[in-house]
Amino acid sequence: MLDYATLKIIWWVLVGVLLVGFAIMDGHDMGVGTLLPFVGRNDEERRVVINTVGPHWDGNQVWFITAGGAIFAAWPLVYATAFSGFYWAMLAVLWALFFRPVGFDYRSKVHDPRWRSTWDWGLFIGGAVPPLIFGVAFGNLLQGVPFQFDDYLVSTYTGSFWQLLNPFALLAGVVSSAMITLHGGVYLAHRTEGAIQARATTAARSAALLAVLGFVAAGLWLRFGGIEGFAMAQAPDPNAMPDPLAKLVVRSADAWWANYRRLPVLWALPGLGVGGALLAAGLVGARRTLAAFVASSLAMAGIIGTAGAAMFPFVMPSSSMPSASLTVWDSVSSPMTLALMLGATVLFMPLVVIYTGWAYRVMRGKVTVEHIRANSHSAY
Template identity: 60%
Template sequence: MLFDYETLKLIWWLLIGVLLIGFAIMDGHDMGVCSLLPIVGKTDAERRVIINTVGAHWEGNQVWFITAGGAIFAALPLVYATAFSSFYWALMAALWALFFRPVGFKYRSMIKNDTWRRAWDWGLFVGSFVPALIFGVAFGNLFLGVPFSFDEHLLVSDSVTLRGLLSPFALLCGVISVAMMIMHGGVFLAHRTVGEIQARAKKFTMLSACVMVVLFAAAGFWVAQLDGFVITSQIDKGGVIDPLAKTVITAQGAWLDNFAKMPSLWALPALGLALPFVAVGLMYAGRTLLAFIASSLATLGVVATAGVALFPFYMPSSTDPRASLTVWDSTSSHLTLMIMLYVVVLILPIVVTYTSWAYAIMRGKVTTAYIKENEHSLY
């Protein structure tokens, strides 16, 4: 084999991170746009402009989410099974909300009726705002530890109610996720629109950037007071999966240990704290494409900060800490990871190239005049 088992486990931790960051950047900005839809768009024509800034791309962006889910299912089956058992109601709520997106884009403009269209506008809002909130809440619960354990057959023996997920810290993470998404979507909307729509998008982008930075900093201080998880026993990093064959303790501030061991990693939270303001400054300076790149890097910084802080844990267990799922004891077989890596090496460059080409071809401003000229061929 090209890589040993330990190296493959690390590679797949990185690849899952890349897919989640790709989802946050690509699907995040069109979710942000749709979350701003009922607020920024004052007339039907303006709302159609907003929808059509992402209408050509939202399905392709959703592929990042589907691919991330599929990769976790194949590469981290124990994580996938435990997450769907523990977060069942939360994930179902996110999926139910996501249903509004395809039908909203499809049916919204089929009938020229204000009540009909406003209803679908709010459907697109729910289908974008709610999943972003839930995904942030789920990340917050990882830092608190998820109440699950395993029996001798590695079957999950605990689950979490939707209400049980909504602790103050988890809700804070959910609001950060929403603010980040709206900031990112607002920058994209400012890039693709003109006039009053652009001016309103800029205002909400600046507001959401401020909220995101303040709350992200507050979450960092909060994490420093939380009990983090630490592996205290020897672990066979290249061995077969057995999450119960280790000892794990909790210690205050342990979630920041990786940053203490490698100070260069502080660059990641720095991106999340500084680049939202850089994006806003570039946006007001008229450099909207550079602003979108800056907001993308800010999004990367926030998601990567969470991943690095949790490493090597995927899902810590508050019920039985030794059952916590880590990079070393929750993956598929060596052969499975190797075959999947070959597929990624072949397919991912194609996806990135095609996506880049699609955005390049369909670039430019969307205006109300353009919508009126293409009344029957646009969303």
């Protein structure tokens, strides 16, 4: 039987894996949606773009739902506090996501160009808005979120929606959008040919450069721009039951770099983020699109992992009451809950991965304008 502290660490890793899985699997079809109005110049080309992700996008949503469910079950205090502070931001994500199922299902039902163009831009909103908001949320986590707990552990958010849209958070949103656009462009280049592939390749390479520049700028801003990180002055017992007020947290300018000083091997994560994006740009330009997709996936894992490694053990720091910050040690569920969930994850996650791999293998290959013309009455 694993002890409580080990279960807490395992679930920190698993939530990270789910977030990276969501970025890779749902990220490429969101990236495709972001590029849809730009790489498709007419209705047939846009149908080509949509058909590259049409059979898979809803299955990829499993990663998003699973990641949200895992946070709810493993980190209930984080879930409750985040939805209090990020309420309007999360609603904006939800409203944007509404366009995806309706757009995919109804775009091709009517042959009116205005109808189809409207849903094309709806799919653009559904693909572009969520990554931007998720990036903004990460940017706010690195600065600290203004919330506090009372003696009954009831959280109170003391900020406003507009406060979330600060310059550093917006830069983080740009990085998130760029890496998702890179991933979508690489996927489109892999599944299409001709003019669409050329436009997707150009978009992917531009997005890669923007992602790298934004990622490096955000790191320099964190180190030298006056943003204070969070550090434990008095840590709780890792095996104790959760109590977010049973610790002492201080802020310092270089706190987010402490883990990198203690474990220099962690520098491999930002190296993977930068190197993976640049490698993806080079490979997609050389038309080695499958290798480019792998490289862009590694880039996203590196970028997300960089933020996670910097913040550990913090999950949701508090700027207004630092000692109320939520961490891996004091925001989790009971040992039994974590153990039962771990068993279910070990059983079902391989099945999800195997089924997803099988589905992509069955529906692999290029989607062309000729294919669309020959299947003019298809669902997408």
